[in-house]
Structure formats: structure tokens, C-alpha cells
Amino acid sequence: MKKDAVNKDASDLLQSTYDGNVFQALLDNSATGGNNFIPKNTGTNVIAEPAQKNPLRGLSAMTTIPNLELPKVTFTLDDDDFIEDGATAKELKATGSVVTFGRHKFKVFTDLSETVVNGTNTDLVSTVEANLQGGVAFKEKKVAFATTPKVGEEHMSFYDTTEVNIKEVTGATMFESLLNAAADLEDSYAENATIVMRKADYYAMIKELANGAESLFGKKPEEVLGYPTVFIDKATVPVVGDFSYSHYNYDINALYEQDKNVKTGMHSFVVTAWMDHKIKLASAFRLAKKV
Incomplete structure (x- = not known):
């Protein structure tokens, strides 16, 4: 062809x-x-929810001491009458006790497949570790503001009515209850007092105080309430007081571990913490309740 x-x-x-x-x-x-x-092209940054934080870490005492015990002394003056010359001085009675920290174990873990761990160039491991730390911080916050504490954890909660028994102070409005609670504190505690409350309760209070005006919304909480204010979402009832008398102790340093199951190929990331929270003096705090 x-x-x-x-x-x-x-x-x-x-x-x-x-x-x-x-x-x-x-x-x-x-x-x-x-x-x-x-x-x-896979980015090296992983999109993840922010790790939980416990704002009390900046207020409460934090230690890592095994078998920690703190001696406590209280003083009472039963008779404060004036005396005549030569009469016996009035006795200031001292009573000693001990605040003993327990060892409450808490674990948080997550599993990732070997395909995910080895097949990505992202900073996935650091993201996992940050969220494990956030899990411990969440536990710290949860036990301190538990409205119904679990058995054995009653002493950790500001709201406990069996062991801690922090005094409640009321007011017709949230603003009034906060001021009444701060005013009810003894002077030595009031000097270092901080208000811990939910942000939602604060803005509801501001909306009520502002009465349609916007002048209060631009002010810092300290300017409105007269005391440093910290927002914690678990604080369903505002707590006013000297938070140096709130004490977290880790009996053993938190342990971070990583292990792999060779049969399944799953990587396990685990954090173990032994923690206790003590409210060393209930008299250093007040609960502000709106009636």
C-alpha cells in the first residue's frame, strides 16, 4: 500500500x-x-484542637515531692478582755495538725497506627504529647471544681460540703455576690484574693451592669471587680480567695511512655501521673452565689 x-x-x-x-x-x-x-504536599503542621490548660497552675502552689506532709498551726483567742495590772495575760491557744497529700494515679493514652506514624512528615508525635499533657491539666481542673466529687476525691473540690466546706456568700446579683464574698474574707486573705469564675457568667454580669451601654465591655475584669480575675470554664460557682492555699502535689514526676504492639502495628502513647489537690485552709476562700 x-x-x-x-x-x-x-x-x-x-x-x-x-x-x-x-x-x-x-x-x-x-x-x-x-x-x-x-x-x-503534606504540611508539617497538624490541625488539632488546642490542648487543655489549667489556669490554676499560675495561682495554686505546685510541687513534686513524694509523701508530702505540711504542718499546719492555727491560733484562737477565746478571751480578749482588758486586764488589770498584775493580772494574767490572755492566752492565745495554738493547735497543730498536718496536711497529708495522697497518691492518686491517673492515666491518659492514645493509639496511632504505624502507617500514620511512619508515613507522614508532620509533627504528629509532638501534637500527641501536648494533648496528653492537656489531659492531665484537664484532670487537675476537673477535680478542683467537681460539683459532685467522686469517692476519695472530695477533699480536692472547692465545692465539697463534706470535708472542705467553704463558706457561701450570697447576693441579689452576681456582681453583689462577688463583692460580698470578697468583703467577707479576712484582711490577710483579701490582700491576695483572686476571683475565679466562668467567662459566660462574667459577660452576663457585665451585660446586666452595663444596661445597654458599652463602656464596661472594654474594661478589664480587674477594673470592674476590683480583684484579679481568672476565667475557668469548670467554675460553675465563682470562688473568691487566696489561691496560694490551693496546692497541687505530684507525688512522682509524670511519666511519658511510648510502646508499639508488633502484632497490630499500633503505637501507644501514655502519660501516668500521681497527683493530689489540697485546699489547705477553707477559710481562705468564699463561694459567691447569686440568689
Whole structure:
């Protein structure tokens, strides 16, 4: 066959195909598979929810001392009458006791497959470790503001009515109850007092005080309430007091471990913490309740 005949046959075939069908172009979608030819680049940053924090860590005492015991002394003056010359001085009675910290174990873990751990160039491991630390911080916060503490954890909660028994002070409004609670503190505690409350309760109070005006919304909480204010979402009832008398102790340093199950290929990341929270003096705090 001549060369011209071959070219003519191919040209006729191509033309007939165009006339009878529509060629599908290779697009960058999954229907044609064109997206398989586009290289993918994975970012090194992982999108994750922020790790939990416990704002009390900046207020409460924090120690890591095994079998910690703190001696406590209280003084009472039963008779404060004036005396005549030569009479016996009035006795200031001292009573000693001990605040003993327990060892309450808490574990947080998460599992990741070996495919995920080894097949990505992201900072996934550091993200996991940060959230494990956040799990411990969440536990610290939860036990301190538990409205119904679990058995054995009653002494850790500001709201406990069996062992801690912090005095409640009321007011017709949230603002009034906070001021009344601060005013009810003894002077030595009031000097270093801080208000811990929920942000939602604070803004509801501001809305009520502002009465439609916007002047209060731009002010810092300290300017409105007269005391440093810390927002904690678990503080369903505001706590006012000297938080240096709130004490967290880790009996043993928190232990971070990583292990792999060779049969399943799962990597386990675990943190173990032995922690206790003590309210050393209930008299250093007040609960502010709106009635």
C-alpha cells in the first residue's frame, strides 16, 4: 500500500471517530484519574484542637515531692478582755495538725497506627504529647471544681460540703455576690484574693451592669471587680480567695511512655501521673452565689 493511502486511512479513521464520539480529556479530577498525576504536599503542621490548660497552675502552689506532709498551726483567742495590772495575760491557744497529700494515679493514652506514624512528615508525635499533657491539666481542673466529687476525691473540690466546706456568700446579683464574698474574707486573705469564675457568667454580669451601654465591655475584669480575675470554664460557682492555699502535689514526676504492639502495628502513647489537690485552709476562700 502506498504511503499516501495509509495516511488517508488514518485520517479517515480519526475524522470518523471525532464525528461519532467526543474524546474525554484527562482532567484533574477523580472521574478521569487525572488527579493521580498531581503531586501532593503534606504540611508539617497538624490541625488539632488546642490542648487543655489549667489556669490554676499560675495561682495554686505546685510541687513534686513524694509523701508530702505540711504542718499546719492555727491560733484562737477565746478571751480578749482588758486586764488589770498584775493580772494574767490572755492566752492565745495554738493547735497543730498536718496536711497529708495522697497518691492518686491517673492515666491518659492514645493509639496511632504505624502507617500514620511512619508515613507522614508532620509533627504528629509532638501534637500527641501536648494533648496528653492537656489531659492531665484537664484532670487537675476537673477535680478542683467537681460539683459532685467522686469517692476519695472530695477533699480536692472547692465545692465539697463534706470535708472542705467553704463558706457561701450570697447576693441579689452576681456582681453583689462577688463583692460580698470578697468583703467577707479576712484582711490577710483579701490582700491576695483572686476571683475565679466562668467567662459566660462574667459577660452576663457585665451585660446586666452595663444596661445597654458599652463602656464596661472594654474594661478589664480587674477594673470592674476590683480583684484579679481568672476565667475557668469548670467554675460553675465563682470562688473568691487566696489561691496560694490551693496546692497541687505530684507525688512522682509524670511519666511519658511510648510502646508499639508488633502484632497490630499500633503505637501507644501514655502519660501516668500521681497527683493530689489540697485546699489547705477553707477559710481562705468564699463561694459567691447569686440568689
